[in-house]
Amino acid sequence: MDFTDVSLVGLRVFHEVAERGTLTAAAAALGYTQSAVSRQIASLERAARSPLLERRREGVRLTAAGHVVLRRAVTVLEEIDATARELAGLPAAGGTVRLGWFASAGAVLLPRAVAALRRTHPALTVVSREGSTPALVRALRAGTLDIALLAMEPPYRPLDTESPPLAAQTLSERSLMVAVPATDPLARADSVDVAELRGRRWIAAPSSSGREKLLGVWPGLDERPETVHTARDWLAKLHLVAAGCGITTIPASLAPAAPAGVRVVSVRGGPEERRRLVLAHLPHPLPEPAARVAEALRTAAAGTDG
Structure with a gap:
């Protein structure tokens, strides 16, 4: 093996492909052509x-050798970025935690946790981004x-098929x-029977996983639901409900x-629909800054259960 001629561009391209899951998505994110990305990977x-x-038909998956190269590439790229920050006179990123979150977490849970951290650990920086579960796992x-x-949602399968498995802690269910x-x-009662949901008009969105499933429609209805509005944004859906x-x-x-004009009710009858909130990370102990963020998220999750 000879890595003496491997470029930083090649490492960045490989890193982007590993995160995006396809050559096409990596090319779009980097502003390259797909052929240019393919050449870097081939090199x-x-x-x-x-x-x-x-x-694979659905994208790419790292081989055992790919995992080794990715691990080393991340180290090299982080050192290069840290050097650039130091030369620019910017503070080191040792107190920065990179957090990913699913769509609805940004409405309540994430702001509560970040606000608490600003009070208790003001020097800690949280940089976050929203994404689908497959994208966040990658x-x-x-x-x-x-x-x-x-x-x-049930059945609670492993987050991916890679080894070793990601560490995953349930914050609430x-x-x-x-x-x-x-x-x-x-809205007259605190709960409704599942039979009362038949024949209703739904506001939903396609699943980000690509499966033929609508998010926003009660699962398991014994009818073809009537979807009158589609929206990926949770706030947009709730305001449509209010209207x-x-x-x-x-x-x-x-x-x-939930905005004014919306009532949130539980559903009785039929199989219970449970949803689990999970905190995931690579299978090793979290550094202190990330552990503090994790604890703030656990506290915020417990608060939303109250």
């Missing part, structure tokens, strides 16, 4: 004298996130609920963010 594989990626593996908040207009007859345009499902942790 790395020649230097490694081994395939670094398995090409980012953890690629080393561009330290921890990630993920939402899971609560039932799915339904958001209805405050003027709707369903009387339909109803939507909502995780219990998001209930405190």
Whole structure:
């Protein structure tokens, strides 16, 4: 193996491919053509004298050699970035934690945790970004996130098939609920029977996992649901509910963010729909800054359960 001619550009391209999961997505993120990305990967594989990626219909997966190269690439790139910051006179990033989170966590849970950290650890910086579960898991593996908040639904399968498994701690597990207009007859009680959801108009969004499933429609309805509005943004869906345009499902942790004109009710009857909030990271002890963020998230999650 001869890595003396491997460029930083090649390492950055490989890192981006590992995080994005496809050559096309990496090319788009970097502003390169797909052929340019392919050439950089081919150059790395020649230097490694081994395939670094398995090409699959749905994207790419790191080989054993790819994991070794990625681990070293992350170290090299972090050192280069730290050097650039130091030369620019900027503070070191030792107190920075990179956090990923699923869409609805940004409404209540994330702001509570970050606000608490600003009071208790003002020197700690949290840099966060929203993403789908597959994207956040890839980012953890690629080393561009330290921890990630993920939402899971039954059956609770492993987060990915890589080895060793990611460390995953359940922060809370609560039932799915339904958001209805405050003027709707369903809003008269704290709970509704699942049969009362039949024939309703729904506000939903396609699943980010790519499966043929609508997020926002009560699972397991014995009818073809009527979806009148589609929106990925949780706040948009809730304001459509407030306007009387339909109803939507909502995780219990998001209930405190429901705007005026929305009533959040539980559903009885039929199989119980549970949702689990999970904190995930690579399978090793968290550094102190990341551990502090994790603890703040645990406290915030416990607060939303109250």
